Amino acid sequence: xxxxxxxxxxxxxxxxxxxxxxxxxxxxxxxxxxxxxxxxxxxxxxxxxxxxxxxxxxxxxxxxxxxxxxxxxxxxxxxxxxxxxxxxxxxxxxxxxxxxxxxxxxxxxxxxxxxxxxxxxxxxxxxxxxxxxxxxxxxxxxxxxxxxxxxxxxxxxxxxxxxxxxxxxxxxxxxxxxxxxxxxxxxxxxxxxxxxxxxxxxxxxxxxxxxxxxxxxxxxxxxxxxxxxxxxxxxxxxxxxxxxxxxxxxxxxxxxxxxxxxxxxxxxxxxxxxxxxxxxxxxxxxxxxxxxxxxxxxxxxxxxxxxxxxxxxxxxxxxxxxxxxxxxxxxxxxxxxxxxxxxxxxxxxxxxxxxxxxxxxxxxxxxxxxxxxxxxxxxxxxxxxxxxxxxxxxxxxxxxxxxxxxxxxxxxxxxxx
Numbered sequence: 001x002x003x004x005x006x007x008x009x010x011x012x013x014x015x016x017x018x019x020x021x022x023x024x025x026x027x028x029x030x031x032x033x034x035x036x037x038x039x040x041x042x043x044x045x046x047x048x049x050x051x052x053x054x055x056x057x058x059x060x061x062x063x064x065x066x067x068x069x070x071x072x073x074x075x076x077x078x079x080x081x082x083x084x085x086x087x088x089x090x091x092x093x094x095x096x097x098x099x100x101x102x103x104x105x106x107x108x109x110x111x112x113x114x115x116x117x118x119x120x121x122x123x124x125x126x127x128x129x130x131x132x133x134x135x136x137x138x139x140x141x142x143x144x145x146x147x148x149x150x151x152x153x154x155x156x157x158x159x160x161x162x163x164x165x166x167x168x169x170x171x172x173x174x175x176x177x178x179x180x181x182x183x184x185x186x187x188x189x190x191x192x193x194x195x196x197x198x199x200x201x202x203x204x205x206x207x208x209x210x211x212x213x214x215x216x217x218x219x220x221x222x223x224x225x226x227x228x229x230x231x232x233x234x235x236x237x238x239x240x241x242x243x244x245x246x247x248x249x250x251x252x253x254x255x256x257x258x259x260x261x262x263x264x265x266x267x268x269x270x271x272x273x274x275x276x277x278x279x280x281x282x283x284x285x286x287x288x289x290x291x292x293x294x295x296x297x298x299x300x301x302x303x304x305x306x307x308x309x310x311x312x313x314x315x316x317x318x319x320x321x322x323x324x325x326x327x328x329x330x331x332x333x334x335x336x337x338x339x340x341x342x343x344x345x346x347x348x349x350x351x352x353x354x355x356x357x358x359x360x361x362x363x364x365x366x367x368x369x370x371x372x373x374x375x376x377x378x379x380x381x382x383x384x385x386x387x388x389x390x391x392x393x394x395x396x397x398x399x400x401x402x403x404x405x406x407x408x409x410x411x412x413x414x415x416x417x
Contacts, residue, residue, distance in 0.1 A: 148185060
């Protein structure tokens with residue numbers, strides 16, 4: 001029988017921009033009286049969403065609003081969303097660093113949090129002393145912490161500096177020790193924000209392995225925030241997608257990450273995100289010629305690219321496309337220079353067509369398009385300009401439910417008896 005370890009009900013968090021007070025003693029008393037009666041703050045302006053690029057008349061912004069979810073014991077849950085979506089605020093409420101403005105959250109068990117570099121560490125204390133301090137905060141006895149000490153120090157790789165004040169540590173050493181403490185001390189819930197990005201690639205891999213062990217083998221609950229969709233998919237089974245402080249999607253991690261990446265495409269395609277370039281020649285439109293944007297294996301993918309040369313009378317340039325998988329990894333690229341092709345553009349609008357057979361395994365893919373001139377300088381580069389799906393591969397095999405590799409080359413099979 002499943003056991004609910006974290007439950008959020010109508011959770012909301014509002015922040016006031018600018019001056020915090022109400023302006024008068026009588027209003028402050030009115031707010032205080034409402035609070036002790038567990039009533040809503042009478043001076044909050046309801047309805048403001050957390051869209052950072054939109055100016056609002058209100059000085060109150062809802063970082064989170066109407067958040068409802070349940071997490072079972074042993075679940076590994078990825079919390080994803082764009083910057084400002086409310087991920088870190090949610091983790092701070094879960095960690096009881098800050099209180100919600102509305103609603104409530106219930107949790108069972110001790111929580112170990114890794115929210116920011118150095119959180120929970122006293123800079124004047126040594127690494128050893130901070131390990132014992134963090135354990136005591138979690139309610140552990142000295143003997144319990146002592147039993148875990150060697151494991152923590154070995155995992156963090158800071159034995160030489162264990163008795164040095166942590167204020168002398170680099171940000172990487174801080175993160176290594178903080179993660180080792182959070183993961184090894186006996187808490188029921190482990191919360192990890194994006195701080196692992198500070199560590200090197202080897203340590204990040206080590207941390208993901210430990211979190212996987214904590215969740216799968218030890219039955220502890222892990223909440224993980226990251227912009228790296230590959231790491232989130234590798235570690236988590238379920239996901240929560242936040243957008244402008246509200247839950248946009250919740251459920252299976254693959255479906256949630258696909259929803260996140262697709263939403264990014266929709267947001268970008270409404271007004272193209274030009275990554276870099278002088279924009280002397282500008283990409284106006286990128287469009288797949290197939291309406292449903294779904295291509296079977298070895299079917300031809302055709303892409304139309306419109307551009308505008310407003311500034312240069314004549315320029316020799318080269319177009320390229322890059323293809324990304326649903327985890328944000330670039331898996332293929334095609335440049336006109338690969339076949340010694342270049343185009344001389346006159347000062348006007350124009351278009352060209354790119355085509356290739358679909359050799360990609362089933363899944364969602366994203367296309368970026370760019371142009372550079374004869375000297376190798378970028379003229380324009382549009383990220384995530386289109387999205388398409390590869391489908392139709394035979395997968396009905398109990399041994400290979402998920403096939404290896406990223407491409408399917410054309411091939412022939414001949415039985416020789």
